[in-house]
Amino acid sequence: MIRRQKHQAPFWKAFLVFMVGVFTISYTFEPRGIMVRIPILPLGVLILYLTLRRKNGRWERYRRFAWFGFAGNILLAIMALAAIPLSSIVYPSDDPATYLSNPEKVSLVQSHPAGSDVRLDHQKLHEQLKGMKQAQPDGEMWYMESMVEDENQSKAPERFPYLLNGVEPKWGSGLSPLIYVEGNGKGLLILSGDTQYYYQLSESIIKGGGAE
Amino acid sequence: MKNVKRMIVIVLAVSLIAFGFVYWFKLAPAGPLPDDKAAAKEINGLLNKMGTDEGLQVESILETVQADDRHAFIPFETDAGVRGFSLWVWKDHQWKASSATTDGDPVIWKVRPGDPSSYRVVWSLDPAEKVDRLVFYLIQKRSFQNEAYQPRIQMERELPFAEHPYGSIKVPEEWRTIIRGEVDESEARVEFGWRSLDSSGEDVFIEGQGQSSYLRYEDHQDLMMPLQEDELE
Numbered sequence: 249m250i251r252r253q254k255h256q257a258p259f260w261k262a263f264l265v266f267m268v269g270v271f272t273i274s275y276t277f278e279p280r281g282i283m284v285r286i287p288i289l290p291l292g293v294l295i296l297y298l299t300l301r302r303k304n305g306r307w308e309r310y311r312r313f314a315w316f317g318f319a320g321n322i323l324l325a326i327m328a329l330a331a332i333p334l335s336s337i338v339y340p341s342d343d344p345a346t347y348l349s350n351p352e353k354v355s356l357v358q359s360h361p362a363g364s365d366v367r368l369d370h371q372k373l374h375e376q377l378k379g380m381k382q383a384q385p386d387g388e389m390w391y392m393e394s395m396v397e398d399e400n401q402s403k404a405p406e407r408f409p410y411l412l413n414g415v416e417p418k419w420g421s422g423l424s425p426l427i428y429v430e431g432n433g434k435g436l437l438i439l440s441g442d443t444q445y446y447y448q449l450s451e452s453i454i455k456g457g458g459a460e
Numbered sequence: 461m462k463n464v465k466r467m468i469v470i471v472l473a474v475s476l477i478a479f480g481f482v483y484w485f486k487l488a489p490a491g492p493l494p495d496d497k498a499a500a501k502e503i504n505g506l507l508n509k510m511g512t513d514e515g516l517q518v519e520s521i522l523e524t525v526q527a528d529d530r531h532a533f534i535p536f537e538t539d540a541g542v543r544g545f546s547l548w549v550w551k552d553h554q555w556k557a558s559s560a561t562t563d564g565d566p567v568i569w570k571v572r573p574g575d576p577s578s579y580r581v582v583w584s585l586d587p588a589e590k591v592d593r594l595v596f597y598l599i600q601k602r603s604f605q606n607e608a609y610q611p612r613i614q615m616e617r618e619l620p621f622a623e624h625p626y627g628s629i630k631v632p633e634e635w636r637t638i639i640r641g642e643v644d645e646s647e648a649r650v651e652f653g654w655r656s657l658d659s660s661g662e663d664v665f666i667e668g669q670g671q672s673s674y675l676r677y678e679d680h681q682d683l684m685m686p687l688q689e690d691e692l693e
Contacts, residue, residue, distance in 0.1 A: 357634045359613045361693060387609030394602060394612070406602070406693065408611040413637050426638075428611050437611065444608040 262313045265300075268292040269317020274325075282335060284328040287321040290314075339421045344380055344447055347425040347438050350416045351377055356454065362431060363409030366454040369433075373453040385437065385446035408437050410454070429454065490529050490550035496521040499534055499557075503546050506560040516540070516562065525628045527580060531571045535584035535626035538562060545584040545626065547679050558678040564626065565666075566596065566654045568682035576631060576639040581617075581684070583654075584626035589666050590658055591621040597653040597687060598635045610649070613638060614693055621656070653687040663688055 257265075271292030274285040293314045300307040339346045348354070356368035393404040408428035417423040417440075425440040433452030438445040494502065500518035507516045522535040522543075530550040534557075537543055544562035547569060548555050564584035571578040581596050595618045602612035617632050631639070639650060658664045 357615075357637065359615055359634075359638070360611070361614060361616075385609060387604045387607065390609050390611075391602060391604035406612050406614075411613070411637065413634065415637075424640075437609070439608060439610065442606050442608065 257309055257313070262310065265296060265310045265313040266317045268296055269314035270320055271295070272318060272321050274321065279332055282328055282331050284325060284332075285321065286325050287318065290318040293318050339418055339423075341443070342382060342445060344377060344436065344438065344445070346418050346421060347423060347440060347445075348377065348412070348415055348427060349418045350414070353416070354412045354414045356429065357411045357413045358409060359411040359428070360406040360409035362405030366410070366433075366456045368412075369453050369455045372449075372451050376449050376451065376453070380436070380447040380449060383435075383446050383448045385444055387444070405431070407431060408435075485552050488553060491553075491555070493524050493526070493532055493534075493548070494555055499524070499546075500536065502557050503534075503536060503560045506546070506557055507562065522584070522626055527569075527571050527628060528578065533569070533580070533582050533628040535564070541586075543584045543586050543626065545582055547582070549679065559681075565686070566594070566684045568631070568652050568684060569628070570680035570682065573680045576636040579631040579636075579639065580628050581631065581652075582628045585621075585656075585666055587622075587625035589621075589656070589664065591656045591664050591666065592659040593621050593657050594619045594624065595655045595657065596684070597655070597692075598632075598638060599651045599653055599687075600638065600649050601651070612693065613650075652682055652684040653691075654684045655687050655689075 269290070269292045272285075272287040273289040273291050274287040276283065276285045278284070293311075296310065296314045297307060300310055351373050352370060354368065354373075356366065358365070390407050394406055395403065397403045407430060409431050410429035412427040412429060415425060415427050417425055423440050425438050428437040428439070429435070430437070433454035434449045436447045436449070438447070493499070499521050503518050504516070507518075517539045518536045519539040520537050522537060525533040527533055532548040532555070533545060534548060535543065535545040542562050543564045544560065545564055546557045546560035549558045550556075564586075566581055566583035569580045569582045571580060583594070585591070585594075595616050597617075598613065598615045600610070600613035603610040615632070615635060615638075617629075619627070619629075656664050656666050
């Protein structure tokens, strides 16, 4: 009876050791919005070793539970790392459908007086969403043309005077994009976090006002 | 056995009293707003506690507008003819003025902070001014940062001043998408502004009496910047 107790650690003690073993000093980084912790120093295991080794045989009995705790961290890190390529498959960052999953539900809001009273052409948006051409955004030029005035050229009106209202990104992506529509209805500027994507359309997605 | 029974009774009684307290002070539905006299008394107390506006008295309560079941907007006029407003909250089972001011310039009142559908523009200005209309603005400045272009946003909401020298309106629906898109409130991209125009569309500066007084500033407010024509596109 006594011998058995010596060899079989009670569950709650093993669990406690496991929980302490989970403590690690780890390197944390967040590629593509997924948090990855790479465990570096098994701090919990170290503490357990220092406290448990004082009594003979105790460390030997519990060390596997301590290492299980540490291994849990590694398992989580591997899973997070595996999720990165998966996330770019499920939420490709350059696919407009990642940012706009509900094109039939959105509406158009005039966000600048350079726009006019127009409506969104849902059908045109829907038809072209798949085949939109990604183009090089020329932010510096857009900024300059609307801000700087010189002798032979006056300031241009805002290039993107509309916003899509009610945009839902792909479920689970955790994004909160803002989608601007170019004045001629043939360009979408998607701003998500620090990145921007610019898409050009062959047909205007707005109707009414002076756009036609 | 007797002890156990007594224990149960005591535990039940204590939890009943605790629940009663929580219900009464936190959950119970709000009571009716104070009448004009009681509201004026509370506002007077607030305004004069500051010491700067000694002797300021509320002459009349202009209206009471309930923003939701626990928040209200009460504009008033003082005996010196100055317009102002107070914001009220139902807290600890009583209506309290959470702020009062005799400078009635428009501000954004975040009734429930973080929930843009509760945000309101509140104001109470001197109706004698030669103002034809008020215009409220939502502005986001154009920028080019981190290789990304941020278009300018400039949206407006206009109101005839004669009918609305004071008021509390919900932030327009179209504005909310943009306010909601704010990632971090500490580095807000969005600004609010306002203008007062005469009938020919020129800026009119509302002078007011210049007295302002705030106290018990418990509610969340965002300043609205007075704008001029050359700041707009």
